[in-house]
Amino acid sequence: xxxxxxxxxxxxxxxxxxxxxxxxxxxxxxxxxxxxxxxxxxxxxxxxxxxxxxxxxxxxxxxxxxxxxxxxxxxxxxxxxxxxxxxxxxxxxxxxxxxxxxxxxxxxxxxxxxxxxxxxxxxxxxxxxxxxxxxxxxxxxxxxxxxxxxxxxxxxxxxxxxxxxxxxxxxxxxxxxxxxxxxxxxxxxxxxxxxxxxxxxxxxxxxxxxxxxxxxxxxxxxxxxx
Amino acid sequence: xxxxxxxxxxxxxxxxxxxxxxxxxxxxxxxxxxxxxxxxxxxxxxxxxxxxxxxxxxxxxxxxxxxxxxxxxxxxxxxxxxxxxxxxxxxxxxxxxxxxxxxxxxxxxxxxxxxxxxxxx
Numbered sequence: 001x002x003x004x005x006x007x008x009x010x011x012x013x014x015x016x017x018x019x020x021x022x023x024x025x026x027x028x029x030x031x032x033x034x035x036x037x038x039x040x041x042x043x044x045x046x047x048x049x050x051x052x053x054x055x056x057x058x059x060x061x062x063x064x065x066x067x068x069x070x071x072x073x074x075x076x077x078x079x080x081x082x083x084x085x086x087x088x089x090x091x092x093x094x095x096x097x098x099x100x101x102x103x104x105x106x107x108x109x110x111x112x113x114x115x116x117x118x119x120x121x122x123x124x125x126x127x128x129x130x131x132x133x134x135x136x137x138x139x140x141x142x143x144x145x146x147x148x149x150x151x152x153x154x155x156x157x158x159x160x161x162x163x164x165x166x167x168x169x170x171x172x173x174x175x176x177x178x179x180x181x182x183x184x185x186x187x188x189x190x191x192x193x194x195x196x197x198x199x200x201x202x203x204x205x206x207x208x209x210x211x212x213x214x215x216x217x218x219x220x221x222x223x224x225x226x
Numbered sequence: 227x228x229x230x231x232x233x234x235x236x237x238x239x240x241x242x243x244x245x246x247x248x249x250x251x252x253x254x255x256x257x258x259x260x261x262x263x264x265x266x267x268x269x270x271x272x273x274x275x276x277x278x279x280x281x282x283x284x285x286x287x288x289x290x291x292x293x294x295x296x297x298x299x300x301x302x303x304x305x306x307x308x309x310x311x312x313x314x315x316x317x318x319x320x321x322x323x324x325x326x327x328x329x330x331x332x333x334x335x336x337x338x339x340x341x342x343x344x345x346x347x
Contacts, residue, residue: 026280026281030277068255077248080256081256085263101264
């Protein structure tokens with residue numbers, strides 16, 4: 001009994017001392033810094049009841065956010081976030097970004113993007129696709145070459161569903177010459193297609209040093225379950 | 227009957243297509259969106275190192291106490307107040323007495339008059 005009381009007193013004293021002086025400030029700072037922000041989540045029913053198409057976007061290490069389809073213009077999907085950023089996409093390819101710290105201004109040669117022929121005309125994907133990108137910060141005309149690999153079966157988990165999909169991997173090479181040592185000249189983009197041919201997920205990077213954008217098309221997945 | 231079946235089939239086809247049609251929300255779509263994709267990333271390791279540095283810095287720091295310098299030293303000390311002559315000092319005030327002499331036809335009248343003044347220190 002005495003041991004319990006002494007232990008409680010010591011524990012209480014330790015906790016009380018932690019609330020005093022600068023230690024409390026240290027504790028609060030670490031608590032904020034190390035706390036993990038939660039991803040935005042929607043249930044299958046919420047997605048089905050949504051009047052607007054939605055997708056889940058995880059940019060880099062940030063928590064995932066839900067973006068909504070604002071406009072469908074000229075076969076381009078224009079998705080917006082609650083903080084007023086916009087992703088302009090053509091057949092799943094990010095063609096332009098607005099509102100990010102570094103934006104993609106232009107993507108050239110998009111008529112020959114193999115994504116436009118996937119997955120129905122998979123034979124066309126073997127060709128090499130060369131395009132140029134313009135980025136904010138006076139970075140213009142960076143050439144990027146890419147090639148798609150053979151599709152492989154995979155499973156996507158979203159909205160508490162397991163969806164059979166075909167995964168296409170795009171291997172990209174940054175072709176711009178540099179006067180300094182450059183790493184990360186090559187990277188991969190991933191595209192998952194459902195059996196009905198809908199693109200349901202992708203992971204893309206706009207340039208070698210940009211943050212990846214993991215996109216899950218929730219509304220399309222919800223429609224698959226209907 | 228055949229027309230009704232055709233119409234029903236067409237309606238079902240349209241319904242099927244509608245379910246696959248993507249819906250755009252226009253400018254109001256931002257109200258449907260949740261979360262941000264431009265939030266700054268807090269690097270926990272950097273903050274942790276900063277806090278550790280702050281703890282170490284605080285522990286190594288010393289407090290310099292500033293002692294008050296020497297004062298002007300003891301003064302000449304209090305001086306007893308004094309009054310003129312034998313005037314009494316009452317409650318810090320000296321009380322003096324003077325005599326006023328008034329000469330009239332019937333005689334001479336002498337009247338004592340008191341006055342006060344501050345003592346010298």
